[in-house]
Amino acid sequence: MIGAAWQALVSGPLRATPGRTLLAALAIAAGIALGVAVHLINASAAAEFRRAAMQLAGAADLVVRGPRAGFDESLYPRIATLPGIALASPVLELTASRSSGNESLKVVGLDALRAWQLQPALVAGGAGPAADLFDADAIRLSAAAARALGVATGDRLDFQVGTATVRLRVSGILADGAYRQQLGVMDIAAAQWRFDRIGQLNRIDIRLQPGADPRTVQRALQSLLPPGVYALTPDAENERSVALTRAYRLNLDMLAMIALFTGAFLVFSTQVLALLRRRTQIALLRALGLTRRTVLALLLAEGGLIGFAGAAIGIAAGYVVAQQVLAFAGVDLGAGYFRMLQADLLVEPGTLATFLGLGISFALAGTAMPAWTAAHRPPAQGLHAGDAENDPVSGTAVKTGLATLAGGAGLLSLPPVQGLPLAGYVAIALLLLGSVLVLPQVATLLLARIRLRLAMPHALGLAQLQATPRHAAISISAILVSFSLVVAMLLMVTSFRTSLDDWLVRVLPADVYLRAAASGETAYLGPVEQQRIASLPGIARAEFLRTQTLLLAPGRVPVTLIARDLDAQHASRTLPLVGTPMLPAPGAPPAIWVSELVADVYGMHPGQVVTLPVGDPLQPWTVAGVWRDYARQNGAIVMDRSEYTARTGDRLANDVALWLAPGAAPAAAARDLRAALRSDAPVEITSAAEIRRLSLAIF
Incomplete structure (x- = not known):
């Protein structure tokens, strides 16, 4: 019985309408592909960002961080002699302007004798004599920087300090694994002199003595530090840097979720119409003894299969897109946060499994309502001629839709959660869902009031719509969702462009x-x-x-x-x-x-x-x-x-x-x-x- 029911309700209809099935699966695939690509690129960038920061911090237990302008180096000996501190390494970190083009290079000035114990790869790695690091005009480059700048050991690099040019000699190239991003390493005294930062530091890396409590030392440090300078753990320092991109990355993820949300509504509309066409088959199976629960499970399985196929296609497509973007455009998706960052594609099986689950879940969500309606329709009603044309609009659905719209409108006024507009995202989903729920009633009211004298073909078409307003509303539900989002994006971009233009006139x-x-x-x-x-x-x-x-x-x-x-x-x-x-x-x-x-x-x-x-x-x-x-x-x-x-x-x-x-x-x-x-x-x-x-x- 179950096998025959599966053939009649799931596998048979899927094979009979491959175009409809493929369209629904591709709708899910589009959202999953966008989500996978964006997530993989952003996750790879964030992971590489953290890795680069950890490579710079090396074996430090605490990092004293000041503003880019720096703090007085007289603070360094006071920190180095604090109880519980085994080693303090002064650092000058800056972004040096190149004298040609619009390029810049991150340069780190280190005390080689101390940095040797914290970041040995930055001091001793690569080609070139170690003693060259102490030369006043010497700079060592990471392999990534050497490739990007097209230079080798012995070549010269010009930097802009003030409006003057400072020429440095490339004394060596660090090993590939020493630091994966573009970086220049200098002796700290030379960096202070050549870049006009005499007496200034902006970072001190600290290793604690065995048994020292990091929190106790951190509190002692903070009481010593001037305003605007803080002692952080390397993990907190890394998260502070990555936090700058959090809202940007979340917005891109939400854009992908909107595409997936639209796909779910397309599944909803196609499944509703498909199940209406198969109402007689479902009613006959119910009359032959198939239970509501079994019918519901089989119809949900059909939606799950569509979601699985769409998610699998989307994951594969998203992976390929992410690979190509990283290969040809890098990990920066337009905001400039990860400009010039080089990263390998980071693929986590758990993440891909999550996207697979999302695809199936959204497809099931799109299938749930029509499947529940079809399973609970009385067999006698389903076998009755004209049943599909006389299905009234559910009053419960209209009330639920109005309540959903009210809830979405109410969420619009809520404040952000930890700086993220989570309530706004939920409000968008509720407003769209509420609109779809009240759409059949709106279509019924509007179509009933149309009184036009039309040619016979057009009159027949209008009569068909007036007789089945619910079906017309269902057909356009996916269009409503997708078009409303397009209009919203267009209005948002146009409004921001107008506001930006007015703002530029004021500030320029x-x-x-x-x-x-x-x-x-x-x-x-x-x-x-x-x-x-x-x-x-x-x-x-x-x-x-x-x-x-x-x-x-x-x-x-x-x-x-x-x-x-x-x-x-x-x-x-x-x-x-x-x-x-x-x-x-x-x-x-x-x-x-x-x-x-x-x-x-x-x-x-x-x-x-x-x-x-x-x-x-x-x-x-x-x-x-x-x-x-x-x-x-x-x-x-x-x-x-x-x-x-x-x-x-x-x-x-x-x-x-x-x-x-x-x-x-x-x-x-x-x-x-x-x-x-x-x-x-x-x-x-x-x-x-x-x-x-x-x-x-x-x-």
Whole structure:
């Protein structure tokens, strides 16, 4: 009996309608393929990111981490002599700007005698005499960096420091396994000298004495460290770096889930219509003694088979896509987090099994309702002629749909969970599901009100739709889901593009913008260069800008500090403020303006007095307003440059906004700017219109 029922209800219909079966399986396969490809690429990138960080940390038990600008090296001997610390290794880590093109290279300055015990592969690995590492002009490259830069031992590399060029000699190439990413290794004293970081460190790697309690030592360290410098375990340090990409990776995963969600609705619509066509067969089997439970199990098995086939196809396709993307485009999927990161494809059987289960689960979810309805339909009703045309819309389904829509709308106002909009994702699913549940009733009401005089073929078609509105609604349910998502994405992208365009107009008021280098952090404009630029005859006005990073809390990603010429009374002319600003009262700490992300993450609001690690000791500042920032995904804080300089003594600049004098041509101004700096200085000069064009071209 079961064998005959299987033949009648599952295998026979699947063979009889291969096109329908294939379409449903491919709908599941598309979502699974996208999910597998995105997950494999992101997982491979995150794993390689962690591996690279662990290779740099080596055998360290704790890492003292400061901002990219660094902290005073006098802190090092105080840390090295603390109880419980067996070894402290000073490190200067920076991203060096290349003098040619838009390239940069991560460079690490190490004390070889101490790093030997923590990161021996970085000190002793590779070709070239070990003594060369102490040469003032020597740099060792990882094998990946040597291949990417096309250099060998003995070749020269030019880097930009300020607007000058520093030439270093490649003294050796590290072994392939020493460090898999692009890296340069130098003696720490040479790195401090050649990159103008005398007296500065930004990391200290620590090995503890046997038996020392890491938490006790960590607390002792933290009491000694200046503001903005924190002691972390290597694992916490790695997770802090990877956390920056968490929301980005989750959004890509959710995009794949949306595709899979759409596939489930396609399975739903095809299964409903297929089971309606087979209602007489099902009713006959029920009349012959087949139980509801058996019918339901067989119909769910059919959906499970479709899901299994689709998931298997999707896993294979996703694996191939991930391989090709890694081979030809790398692991960065557009956000720039993993730019130039090289990774091997990481395949975890458990992950693939999860995606197989997801494919089957979504197919079963799409099959469950029509299968339950078919199994519970009375046999007499199923054998009655015209049963399919007279199936009323279920009042329970409509009520459930309305409740689902209300629940989805309610979730839209909930806050993020640990920085992730999980409630928003659930709300999207509920709104789509609710729409599908009420669609038959909506179709019934709309079709019943159509009164048109049509030609006979069209009139017959309309009559068929009016007689079977539920079937029409089911047929278009997958279209409703997919089209609504397309419209939502289109509206979202268009809205963001419009908002970005308005934002760019506000934040780019000048005619021309000059940047010391397209990438890296070693290029800058000194006071002399700033004076030359400001005094050029074609320049009517120049506003200089300095960017740094601040660590506001351990385990958090750094925020960007922007020091720029700013009139606090008219900040809205420069910054796209959100809400009502609140300027400091006379005698209150100076003003800062925080981006929306910083305000949300750290709970800052206008009028609040906060302390920031700008200068030493901690300085109080008044939050004067919140502004919208589309450029920095880690958050940003803006302050007046004169206040920043007074507290730090830093008079350097990274960028400058230039207003041209009346009649001055941008091309002539660019030539004068290059001549004022140095004819071969690799500065980047771009008009505001070009920046807008490049930014909007992404969309």
